[in-house]
Amino acid sequence: MSEQGRVINYGDAGVEALRDEMRRDPSIVYIGQGIGPRGGNFRQTRGLWKEFGDDRLRDTGICELGATGVAIGAAMAGTRTVIDEVFLDFALEAITQIVQQAANISYMSNGKIKAPVVIRGAMGAVRNAGAHHSHTFYNWFANTPGLKVVLPSNPYDLKGLFKTALRDPGPVALIEHKSLYNAKCVVPEEEYLIPFGEARIVREGKDLTLVAMSRMVDLATKAAAVLEQEGVSAEVIDPRTIVPLDRQRITDSIKKTGRLVVIDESPSSCSFAAELLAIAAEDCFDELQVPPQRINSLPVPNPFSPVLENQMIPSVERIVGEVHKMMKSSRRKA
Amino acid sequence: MSERLVTERISPELLLTYYKKLLELRLFEVKVQELYRNGRLPGFVHLYVGEEAVAVGVCSNLETPDLVFSTHRGHGHALAKGVPTRIVLAELWGKATGSSGGRGGSMHMYAPEYGFMGTNGIVGAPIPLATGAALSAKLRKNHQVVVCFFGDGAVNSGSFHEAVNMGAVWNLPVVYVCENNLYATEMAFLRATKNTSVASRAAAYGLPGVEVDGQDVIAVHEVASQAIHRAREDGGPTLIECKTYRYVGHHEGDPGTDYRTRDEVQQWKQKDPVKIARKLLLDSGGSNESQLQAADQEVERLIDDAVEFAEKSPEPAADSVNDHVF
Ligand SMILES: Cc1ncc(C[n+]2csc(CCOP(=O)(O)OP(=O)(O)O)c2C)c(N)n1
Numbered sequence: 001m002s003e004q005g006r007v008i009n010y011g012d013a014g015v016e017a018l019r020d021e022m023r024r025d026p027s028i029v030y031i032g033q034g035i036g037p038r039g040g041n042f043r044q045t046r047g048l049w050k051e052f053g054d055d056r057l058r059d060t061g062i063c064e065l066g067a068t069g070v071a072i073g074a075a076m077a078g079t080r081t082v083i084d085e086v087f088l089d090f091a092l093e094a095i096t097q098i099v100q101q102a103a104n105i106s107y108m109s110n111g112k113i114k115a116p117v118v119i120r121g122a123m124g125a126v127r128n129a130g131a132h133h134s135h136t137f138y139n140w141f142a143n144t145p146g147l148k149v150v151l152p153s154n155p156y157d158l159k160g161l162f163k164t165a166l167r168d169p170g171p172v173a174l175i176e177h178k179s180l181y182n183a184k185c186v187v188p189e190e191e192y193l194i195p196f197g198e199a200r201i202v203r204e205g206k207d208l209t210l211v212a213m214s215r216m217v218d219l220a221t222k223a224a225a226v227l228e229q230e231g232v233s234a235e236v237i238d239p240r241t242i243v244p245l246d247r248q249r250i251t252d253s254i255k256k257t258g259r260l261v262v263i264d265e266s267p268s269s270c271s272f273a274a275e276l277l278a279i280a281a282e283d284c285f286d287e288l289q290v291p292p293q294r295i296n297s298l299p300v301p302n303p304f305s306p307v308l309e310n311q312m313i314p315s316v317e318r319i320v321g322e323v324h325k326m327m328k329s330s331r332r333k334a
Numbered sequence: 335m336s337e338r339l340v341t342e343r344i345s346p347e348l349l350l351t352y353y354k355k356l357l358e359l360r361l362f363e364v365k366v367q368e369l370y371r372n373g374r375l376p377g378f379v380h381l382y383v384g385e386e387a388v389a390v391g392v393c394s395n396l397e398t399p400d401l402v403f404s405t406h407r408g409h410g411h412a413l414a415k416g417v418p419t420r421i422v423l424a425e426l427w428g429k430a431t432g433s434s435g436g437r438g439g440s441m442h443m444y445a446p447e448y449g450f451m452g453t454n455g456i457v458g459a460p461i462p463l464a465t466g467a468a469l470s471a472k473l474r475k476n477h478q479v480v481v482c483f484f485g486d487g488a489v490n491s492g493s494f495h496e497a498v499n500m501g502a503v504w505n506l507p508v509v510y511v512c513e514n515n516l517y518a519t520e521m522a523f524l525r526a527t528k529n530t531s532v533a534s535r536a537a538a539y540g541l542p543g544v545e546v547d548g549q550d551v552i553a554v555h556e557v558a559s560q561a562i563h564r565a566r567e568d569g570g571p572t573l574i575e576c577k578t579y580r581y582v583g584h585h586e587g588d589p590g591t592d593y594r595t596r597d598e599v600q601q602w603k604q605k606d607p608v609k610i611a612r613k614l615l616l617d618s619g620g621s622n623e624s625q626l627q628a629a630d631q632e633v634e635r636l637i638d639d640a641v642e643f644a645e646k647s648p649e650p651a652a653d654s655v656n657d658h659v660f
């Protein structure tokens with residue numbers, strides 16, 4: 001990622017990826033609620049309906065189960081589709097189609113039928129939306145064989161990963177974070193693709209490894225900056241896609257630093273953080289100097305009160321605090 | 335039905351092909367039942383015995399590129415769509431030569447090369463999928479028609495409501511075929527819903543709804559023919575309710591006698607689709623007894639061949655277990 005060039009936000013980067021790909025591949029059809037003339041609840045399809053019209057930007061009634069099945073069935077028949085669940089929470093209405101049909105179809109058909117569908121939804125806490133509009137259950141998807149899971153943490157990655165998703169044999173769950181839509185960074189206008197399964201070293205460090213996904217990458221980076229002031233050098237890694245996972249790059253970093261902290265917005269039990277700790281135990285046991293740690297949201301429904309929700313979700317302070325404890329604890333091995 | 339009617343509505347040659355198909359579906363399932371009861375086949379099977387006229391009547395209107403989405407009770411749909419008995423039986427046997435290489439089984443068998451888009455283990459789920467495939471066909475303007483089979487059990491699901499509504503509002507080339515066999519497992523349709531006319535529900539979505547005798551292959555063929563023609567000409571979807579009955583239990587192993595009377599089963603057996611077609615051929619002079627015996631033997635050989643093929647086929651290689659996840 002470069003420091004110089006055109007700066008746009010996450011929402012615009014997604015629109016740009018879609019526009020490019022819909023121009024390149026006339027078979028792509030986009031299905032969802034409010035994604036036509038309205039341009040998307042999160043402005044995530046703004047301007048596209050004007051260019052591509054009703055045939056390719058298909059507004060539906062409020063029927064996530066039906067519409068998701070329709071998108072999957074169209075994909076099985078050879079039309080590349082995007083189903084925009086808008087809030088990832090609403091994908092729950094359609095979970096049977098995603099898990100039972102889309103994810104299983106390649107295997108069940110012995111590879112004869114593919115479902116080139118992108119299941120798009122925005123997750124996570126933003127502006128105290130409360131329990132029904134804040135879920136982050138990407139770990140469920142990651143535990144579903146046959147589904148790829150993409151978690152863009154910034155506009156640059158969103159553009160490159162979305163374009164890759166729109167060329168993948170699928171199905172791909174592209175999960176954005178609601179509170180990132182206004183995040184900005186340099187995004188080249190030119191075409192680029194980011195392959196799945198390639199983690200990004202957000203910043204290099206030597207004392208410990210912070211692995212974070214989606215919005216938590218920003219928190220980890222801020223925590224690393226604070227720690228740097230104190231003389232602690234943290235490496236920050238963003239897997240970008242958790243299925244497939246760049247196990248190599250992550251374990252290389254853990255082996256190098258000997259310390260791992262994972263920051264994950266889902267609750268800890270059976271979370272993706274738990275998976276990363278298991279990987280560290282399997283692959284880096286000898287190199288780990290202290291037990292690896294995970295920082296997750298507390299296992300409660302998202303509370304409405306800002307005070308309570310802030311308490312629930314990982315914060316820069318919590319990350320820095322955990323790292324302090326970890327750095328103080330004695331080395332397991334010399 | 336008189337001779338005049340037969341010749342008016344359908345040629346004897348065509349009726350004979352339907353008869354053979356009906357018999358193929360019947361004998362296939364009877365063979366599966368036997369193999370299953372003898373412990374030869376793994377898994378679970380839901381047999382189509384009694385309902386053959388629906389699949390044959392509908393699919394006899396379809397071309398190979400047309401698509402069929404089916405249910406948990408789907409062997410008959412696969413065969414009627416032209417999937418060879420060999421690869422259907424091999425799939426039920428979990429063999430490498432099966433339509434899904436043994437990865438699917440009875441409720442997850444796919445043969446897109448024959449336009450067969452799968453049986454399905456999830457009641458209701460194929461209805462949105464078929465609707466989506468119809469969207470794909472419409473956008474590609476290839477005159478492909480999609481047929482979706484489902485049971486009376488599926489029509490009380492949200493999938494049915496959401497998908498039929500979408501198929502109607504987007505005017506998609508899909509035909510929704512409900513096989514109303516009066517029960518979903520043990521649950522009588524009239525205990526599950528206040529409105530037991532599936533066809534009448536079409537009005538709720540603004541598409542035509544038609545009810546037809548699902549034991550009469552000619553009647554099913556005619557109704558389906560109109561609906562498929564309409565769909566092909568961009569006239570939109572139709573909902574067809576076929577009144578039918580399964581002679582057997584819900585799945586192999588269910589005696590099917592706790593929730594329905596022997597009388598009821600016997601009454602429906604009087605309207606056996608295979609026998610009706612056979613009698614029609616004889617009565618109309620379309621075929622004589624010896625011609626029909628030859629036809630019967632031909633179908634029996636087809637089934638025997640499938641058994642031999644499936645039995646001798648190799649198992650999938652154990653180390654191929656990870657293939658085709660993505
Ligand atoms: C969503 C879902 N719920 C329950 C089941 C279990 N189940 C399998 S078949 C069946 C009955 C289906 O009845 P119907 O749709 O009328 O088809 P039929 O068996 O009569 O052909 C049920 C309840 C299932 N497979 N999927």
Ligand SMILES: [Mg+2]
Pocket residue numbers: 485486487513514515516517518519
């Ligand atoms: Mg039924």
